[in-house]
């Protein structure tokens with residue numbers, strides 16, 4: 001149904017100029033054809049920009065670098081080597097991808113406005129280079145795209161040059177379809193999920209094994225390649241290219257604005273944004289004539305302000321969910337009521353015995369300036385074991401977790417993990433630990449709030465598969481295990497604390513880890529939920545996953561743990577089975593207190 005609607009919408013968009021133009025411009029001045037070519041070109045560029053700016057959240061204002069490279073590649077290869085623009089465009093796209101990777105490498109290390117400024121700086125550098133190398137580029141005077149070379153007439157489909165503007169409409173629309181299809185494919189692939197995850201919460205994304213730099217780099221490269229193809233066509237269409245037009249900051253801003261107005265990060269938003277703004281701006285330009293040259297910029301600004309004030313998520317981001325609610329009927333029901341008890345253990349399921357060491361941390365020390373948060377701590381986790389970590393607030397438990405999952409590099413000591421083939425590795429990054437089979441949750445829950453519960457869990461599942469269908473299947477299976485089946489389609493932001501904690505565990509479990517690090521998953525839960533969480537962790541353990549759990553709920557730690565380590569002021573002060581820890585005088589003094597000892601006795 002959705003697919004049919006999408007194809008129908010695209011067909012209508014393609015038919016629009018052919019049906020509308022003869023009606024509004026019977027004399028065939030070509031003005032409206034030009035407007036529609038402009039709409040298709042800008043919509044295609046906005047779709048391409050949205051892969052980087054919307055999905056990955058990297059607000060680049062330098063994407064016209066690639067529009068320009070595409071334009072120059074088409075024109076220069078045509079003029080100097082007689083190459084048809086179709087091939088010139090492909091060569092330009094390849095160069096753009098290479099340059100995108102080179103530029104992205106330093107730029108992506110910067111965040112927020114610093115990233116944006118660095119893209120503008122590169123745009124300026126490339127524009128100046130185009131002016132400087134005038135033997136190739138024609139310098140600031142620009143390059144014409146000739147229809148005749150000697151006696152040869154370079155006109156027709158091969159040369160992308162026509163007397164008749166309708167053919168330009170067809171190519172521009174074709175480019176829009178290519179950019180839209182690429183954008184759709186990216187958004188629905190593992191890469192798309194990873195981009196949204198990195199945009200929303202980079203740390204949580206790294207915990208499910210995402211290499212944040214690599215996925216942003218991929219988005220940069222795809223966006224650059226597509227933009228370059230559009231640039232090649234547009235350069236030929238305009239018949240003339242120069243650095244001012246091709247490497248233009250105002251054009252880069254416009255493209256970003258169309259995506260923003262339409263709905264940042266939505267697949268079709270950039271098209272709606274362009275469709276709304278370009279005709280208004282062009283009409284204003286036409287009505288006000290030469291007297292108001294440049295006024296279209298003001299029109300863009302006014303539309304942007306109006307949309308941001310009334311629809312902060314853009315046209316599609318705001319109207320889409322509203323339509324869904326209207327068509328779908330019922331509002332979101334109470335999410336707490338839809339949480340179920342986790343699946344019970346299968347009858348006869350037995351606990352596997354505790355086996356060989358799986359994860360070893362030796363002499364871990366972490367200093368933050370003068371503060372020693374972890375001081376010479378050594379712990380060993382065995383196969384099939386639950387290792388409890390307890391200690392007072394600020395003792396250094398979370399810091400230990402961050403060291404055990406690659407989120408912090410130790411000041412001294414190291415962590416190694418045994419792989420299924422028996423070899424040991426010492427990963428140096430969160431995705432290295434994830435690849436070695438270590439999954440973690442966060443003390444402060446980190447749901448990807450813009451995604452559904454199902455999509456959140458799929459993010460974990462993508463660690464083991466590239467297929468969205470398979471990830472979806474795993475997500476549904478894990479959701480049943482933790483009791484979230486009834487909430488699969490709910491937005492993660494609508495979950496209660498208990499639901500969000502389960503989601504955190506589900507996302508980690510979907511990675512099919514061998515080691516699971518749980519950071520206070522029972523904090524803030526009511527006694528019934530704590531009991532369910534204990535049962536769930538036992539099931540996880542029995543399925544062959546080894547667990548390290550930081551916990552303050554003592555009844556749960558004592559019931560679950562095979563072995564407990566106690567941390568105080570960064571140091572390991574005791575370790576042993578729960579019964580010994582409960583009686584240990586140093587632990588009673590530092591953490592448990594006399595009352596607990598009496599109650600336990």
Ligand SMILES: Nc1ncnc2c1ncn2[C@@H]1O[C@H](COP(=O)(O)OP(=O)(O)OP(=O)(O)O)[C@@H](O)[C@H]1O
Nearest residue numbers: 368371373391392393394395396397398399400443
């Ligand atoms: N990134 C950091 N920079 C500086 N100090 C830090 C950093 N992270 C943790 N600390 C400090 O290290 C010490 C240990 O903190 P940590 O969060 O590991 O304790 P914790 O045992 O997990 O506490 P809680 O039970 O309250 O979560 C604290 O004094 C904390 O302020």
